[in-house]
Amino acid sequence: MWRVIGQPRVISLFQRSLEKGSLAHAYLFVGPPHVGKMTLAVNLAQVLNCQENEPPCMECDSCQKIARAKHADVQIIGLADASDKNETKNKAEIGIEQIRRLQHSASLPPFEGRYKVFIIDGAEYLSIEAANCLLKTLEEPFEKVLFILSAKNIGSIPDTVISRCQKLELMPVSANEIEKELINNRGIGEQKARILSKLCRGCIGWAISASVDDELLEHYCKDRGEMLDIISYNYEERFEYAARLARQFSKKREITLEVLNLWIDLWRDLLLIKTGLTGIIINIDIAEKLNQIAGGISLLDIRRFIKKTQEAMQNLRRNANPRLVLEVLMLDMPERKKERIRS
Numbered sequence: 001m002w003r004v005i006g007q008p009r010v011i012s013l014f015q016r017s018l019e020k021g022s023l024a025h026a027y028l029f030v031g032p033p034h035v036g037k038m039t040l041a042v043n044l045a046q047v048l049n050c051q052e053n054e055p056p057c058m059e060c061d062s063c064q065k066i067a068r069a070k071h072a073d074v075q076i077i078g079l080a081d082a083s084d085k086n087e088t089k090n091k092a093e094i095g096i097e098q099i100r101r102l103q104h105s106a107s108l109p110p111f112e113g114r115y116k117v118f119i120i121d122g123a124e125y126l127s128i129e130a131a132n133c134l135l136k137t138l139e140e141p142f143e144k145v146l147f148i149l150s151a152k153n154i155g156s157i158p159d160t161v162i163s164r165c166q167k168l169e170l171m172p173v174s175a176n177e178i179e180k181e182l183i184n185n186r187g188i189g190e191q192k193a194r195i196l197s198k199l200c201r202g203c204i205g206w207a208i209s210a211s212v213d214d215e216l217l218e219h220y221c222k223d224r225g226e227m228l229d230i231i232s233y234n235y236e237e238r239f240e241y242a243a244r245l246a247r248q249f250s251k252k253r254e255i256t257l258e259v260l261n262l263w264i265d266l267w268r269d270l271l272l273i274k275t276g277l278t279g280i281i282i283n284i285d286i287a288e289k290l291n292q293i294a295g296g297i298s299l300l301d302i303r304r305f306i307k308k309t310q311e312a313m314q315n316l317r318r319n320a321n322p323r324l325v326l327e328v329l330m331l332d333m334p335e336r337k338k339e340r341i342r343s
């Protein structure tokens, strides 16, 4: 049984292709983090190598080995490549050496299964040389070899590589579907399931992880509490926060952008509350607190600040000076002159 939740269009496409024997030799899965791209890729590898009649059975030797990343014919290549002893961890890109090794492996017949499957996790991090090297392989596909590229966005992947793959977009999963999965199949209590299904913003993998890892949720709530506190900070405190965020950005860009995304979600919730749409906010567990904050800020200011935050994110992606961008954003943030809010 396919393990992917909330992607019926993509699953039925694969089922049709498998029935007709018309599978492409390379796919590009695009979608936000934790939406199910890796689950789908691993599932597809299991379907192609399952030893039972109704693949993927999840129980045969092959399905199990693939699930544990121990199958000789299924390889995952990414920034954190466990097989890569020579390169340092936390690399900034997927290098050409990784792709050369992959090419060599792809040229050999399957060792124990029917299909060789290469999953490139984070294809947006392929270096230019690595992407060009991969392109050659994609242009001259081998028999019984499948490439699955997975990416959050395709902006930095060369068009030549994209055009050699069948592109499939994975959409955020509905909160209802996530809530049902957490309650019915993972034994999570109704209230927690409801909160997580909203907080994950359609990225089911996050909800599943947070349902068993309390630290993940605590960390999220801490970040969120601080963001709400900032509204009541004076400028000195706001600049301190901006400096901290800018330092983090220079080390881990994606984490900082994720913080700003979370920020936009919070302010969007304030906007929804302000316009009487409290029923569809994301942060339902702190609805009352958001209600209080919304009372002290005008609708116009909230709208304006969401736009400013989106602009700041664009500027950061375009390599503007992070400290400057974030300090300006702090100045743009509406003030709420009331007692400090605690999370």
Ligand SMILES: [Zn+2]
Residues within 6 Å of the ligand: 049, 050, 051, 052, 055, 056, 057, 058, 059, 060, 061, 062, 063, 064
């Ligand atoms: Zn199986």
